[in-house]
Amino acid sequence: MSELVSGAEILCRALVDAGVEVVFGYPGGAIMPFYHALPDHPGLRHILVRHEQAAAHAADGYARASGRVGVCVATSGPGATNLVTGLAAAQMDNSPVVAITGQVSRPMIGRDAFQETDIIGITLPITKHSYLVQDAADLEDVVAEAIGVALEGRRGPVLIDVPKDVQNQKTAWRGATTTSGASPAPRAGARGQSLTPGASPGSVEDGVRQAARLIKGAERPLLMIGHGVILGQAYAEVRALAEKTGIPVVTTLLGISAFPDGHPLHLGMPGMHGEVLVNRAIQHADVIIGIGLRFDDRVTGNAATFARQARIVHVDLDRAEIGKNVPVAVGIVGDARDVTRRLLAAVEPRRCDRWLEHIRSFTRRREASYRGELSPEAILAAICESSQDECTIVSDVGQHQMWVAKLYPYQRPNTHITSGGLGAMGFAVPAALGVHLARPGETVWAISGDGGFQMNMAEIATMVQEGLPVKMAVFNNGYLGMVRQWQQFFHEKRYSCTPIWSPDYVKLAEAYGIPGYRVKDAGDLAATVERANAEPGPVLVEFMIEQEANVFPMIPPGGSLSEPIETEPAAASAAGATGG
Numbered sequence: 001m002s003e004l005v006s007g008a009e010i011l012c013r014a015l016v017d018a019g020v021e022v023v024f025g026y027p028g029g030a031i032m033p034f035y036h037a038l039p040d041h042p043g044l045r046h047i048l049v050r051h052e053q054a055a056a057h058a059a060d061g062y063a064r065a066s067g068r069v070g071v072c073v074a075t076s077g078p079g080a081t082n083l084v085t086g087l088a089a090a091q092m093d094n095s096p097v098v099a100i101t102g103q104v105s106r107p108m109i110g111r112d113a114f115q116e117t118d119i120i121g122i123t124l125p126i127t128k129h130s131y132l133v134q135d136a137a138d139l140e141d142v143v144a145e146a147i148g149v150a151l152e153g154r155r156g157p158v159l160i161d162v163p164k165d166v167q168n169q170k171t172a173w174r175g176a177t178t179t180s181g182a183s184p185a186p187r188a189g190a191r192g193q194s195l196t197p198g199a200s201p202g203s204v205e206d207g208v209r210q211a212a213r214l215i216k217g218a219e220r221p222l223l224m225i226g227h228g229v230i231l232g233q234a235y236a237e238v239r240a241l242a243e244k245t246g247i248p249v250v251t252t253l254l255g256i257s258a259f260p261d262g263h264p265l266h267l268g269m270p271g272m273h274g275e276v277l278v279n280r281a282i283q284h285a286d287v288i289i290g291i292g293l294r295f296d297d298r299v300t301g302n303a304a305t306f307a308r309q310a311r312i313v314h315v316d317l318d319r320a321e322i323g324k325n326v327p328v329a330v331g332i333v334g335d336a337r338d339v340t341r342r343l344l345a346a347v348e349p350r351r352c353d354r355w356l357e358h359i360r361s362f363t364r365r366r367e368a369s370y371r372g373e374l375s376p377e378a379i380l381a382a383i384c385e386s387s388q389d390e391c392t393i394v395s396d397v398g399q400h401q402m403w404v405a406k407l408y409p410y411q412r413p414n415t416h417i418t419s420g421g422l423g424a425m426g427f428a429v430p431a432a433l434g435v436h437l438a439r440p441g442e443t444v445w446a447i448s449g450d451g452g453f454q455m456n457m458a459e460i461a462t463m464v465q466e467g468l469p470v471k472m473a474v475f476n477n478g479y480l481g482m483v484r485q486w487q488q489f490f491h492e493k494r495y496s497c498t499p500i501w502s503p504d505y506v507k508l509a510e511a512y513g514i515p516g517y518r519v520k521d522a523g524d525l526a527a528t529v530e531r532a533n534a535e536p537g538p539v540l541v542e543f544m545i546e547q548e549a550n551v552f553p554m555i556p557p558g559g560s561l562s563e564p565i566e567t568e569p570a571a572a573s574a575a576g577a578t579g580g
């Protein structure tokens with residue numbers, strides 16, 4: 001006869017059986033049975049965060065860095081709702097996060113019980129799938145299946161809501177992670193338009209043949225690669241394809257680090273803050289091979305004016321992406337690695353030297369995006385030099401995110417992690433903590449602005465309590481910089497509610513018992529970064545950067561890639577107050 005154990009015990013055993021080693025969470029009434037069972041499973045390391053949003057971001061960071069599932073746990077009601085931003089970020093960036101939430105006991109559901117929220121209803125559009133477990137006998141299968149769903153195909157977050165009485169219910173532990181065979185519901189509401197006429201994905205073979213033909217005939221081909229190349233681990237294949245054909249490569253924000261930065265074929269990042277030469281290359285290209293990206297509006301600008309001369313080949317794991325944002329000539333539904341490998345076999349060797357030369361003539365490779373002594377470029381160069389590229393960079397959201405994306409010379413795959421789709425400020429610090437747990441032997445830098453850092457800086461306590469040696473950088477410009485930049489460019493320099501006060505970060509570090517440094521001059525940069533990297537534990541470094549530095553170039557929202565803003569708008573900078 002099978003052993004009878006509680007649902008909570010089954011939850012823990014099923015996680016251990018699935019190979020889960022770390023869970024990020026926060027206890028509370030409706031999840032107490034799980035926390036009661038947890039100490040019997042020393043193989044499951046629990047990281048007590050200071051806010052459930054951080055648990056979800058940390059699980060996301062762990063998942064992105066490890067390629068495995070990231071697990072977060074919260075109680076019902078406010079605990080569960082605090083997860084929402086983190087789950088939305090994971091959904092937008094296809095990160096395999098499994099969230100386990102406590103729920104009020106079954107007889108109380110629907111009665112507005114204390115700390116009852118319909119978390120399944122709330123998260124329906126931001127999860128790949130969700131389960132309300134009504135019987136502890138289902139838990140074993142549900143956990144195994146949820147992990148499978150999160151990881152299979154296009155990755156994403158899955159929520160398991162477990163009523164408290166189900167966690168206490170005794171049932172048999174079968175001890176084998178069998179799946180129930182029940183297929184998960186398809187993702188709700190495929191968004192966007194239907195397939196572009198004539199672009200219906202046929203067989204992969206057909207698509208690859210057509211793509212190879214287009215590449216052969218192209219005079220100005222371009223490879224655009226996105227997060228799918230990182231998720232599909234298609235680095236070697238993409239590089240080989242680029243090198244066999246000589247086609248220049250553009251990496252989207254989430255595709256950064258999928259291709260070595262210094263490679264002669266690498267052009268940089270496209271879109272709103274993309275290099276001028278990259279956007280011009282897109283506008284001049286006659287064939288674009290897009291692999292594992294969704295051509296979102298930050299990449300295309302005004303989609304109607306995007307790459308009008310190009311015939312687009314779009315490779316994506318998700319059929320719904322093909323033709324959603326841009327019209328495509330050839331749609332290929334498949335895994336980035338598999339399709340690129342086939343494409344590599346199908347293309348003939350060629351070179352694109354004249355096209356490359358033409359692109360290089362569009363502009364300098366990288367535009368200076370700063371003024372002043374302590375430039376973002378100098379800071380990032382110091383971090384790179386000191387870390388000798390044994391380092392993963394996790395960025396927050398704002399101006400610094402663009403500098404981190406554009407200026408750091410990423411060499412190794414998947415060493416740049418950011419909230420690209422949702423753009424969730426507050427992501428970097430907790431996500432970096434998750435990245436460290438996935439890559440304990442590596443230096444991890446969390447780079448934030450003074451706004452985003454203050455959203456989740458309470459996680460310093462988590463790092464101290466759990467001994468997680470994350471290096472935290474704050475780019476302090478005294479503003480919500482990216483919004484201030486938009487105000488400068490598009491709102492007559494009316495700096496409404498963007499000046500932001502910060503605490504004394506050196507004293508803050510001291511209060512948490514960690515080293516804290518402030519860098520004001522470029523002369524102190526290298527030594528301070530060196531000291532921070534040499535510290536065995538978490539460190540906080542504040543960099544006092546130019547207050548009104550801007551990110552250039554910039555395509556105005558909804559504008560064409562052909563019309564970048566490359567300098568301070570004269571009219572705007574002449575008008576209005578200076579802020580401070």
Ligand SMILES: Cc1ncc(C[n+]2csc(CCOP(=O)(O)OP(=O)(O)O)c2C)c(N)n1
Nearest residue numbers: 398399400423425449450451452480481482
């Ligand atoms: C949670 C959240 N709230 C608001 C925004 C809108 N937003 C985008 S960038 C930005 C400013 C970020 O300021 P800071 O963190 O100081 O970074 P900086 O731009 O100065 O580098 C804001 C408010 C957001 N992306 N996320």
